[in-house]
Amino acid sequence: MSIDNEASGSQPVNWRRDADCQYVEDPEIFAGRTPEEAEAAKIICGTCAVRQECLDYALDNPESAKGWIYGGMTERERTQYRAWGTLPE
Numbered sequence: 001m002s003i004d005n006e007a008s009g010s011q012p013v014n015w016r017r018d019a020d021c022q023y024v025e026d027p028e029i030f031a032g033r034t035p036e037e038a039e040a041a042k043i044i045c046g047t048c049a050v051r052q053e054c055l056d057y058a059l060d061n062p063e064s065a066k067g068w069i070y071g072g073m074t075e076r077e078r079t080q081y082r083a084w085g086t087l088p089e
Contacts, residue, residue, distance in 0.1 A: 013057060015050040015053035015054065015057075016050075018049055018050045019048060019050050019054060020044050020045075020047065020048040020049075021041075021044060021045070021048070024044060029041045029044075030068050030069045030070075031067060031068060031069075032068075032069050032074055038069060038074060041069040041072075042069065042072045045069065045070075045071060045072035046072055048072075051071050051072055052071065053071075054070050054071040055070055055071020055072065055073060055078075056071070057070065057071075058070030058071055058073070058078055059078060059081070059082065062075075062078070065078070
């Protein structure tokens, strides 16, 4: 997973340097191709100090975040969140 230093005209993505995901041996788990990978990624996100900034980035830049878990949410969950304002149960 890579995040451009500039996000389509927004502020630089300075929070990225503090993200826990940068220390993960296999960043491909953030693609969440299996339920186990998605759960492992969400656990890492759950304790990350910049989780909200990461999620905000993904919500503001859906094309850049497409297919990846950001801020503890999959692309599908973010789509639901944008549509409903909350995650449907």
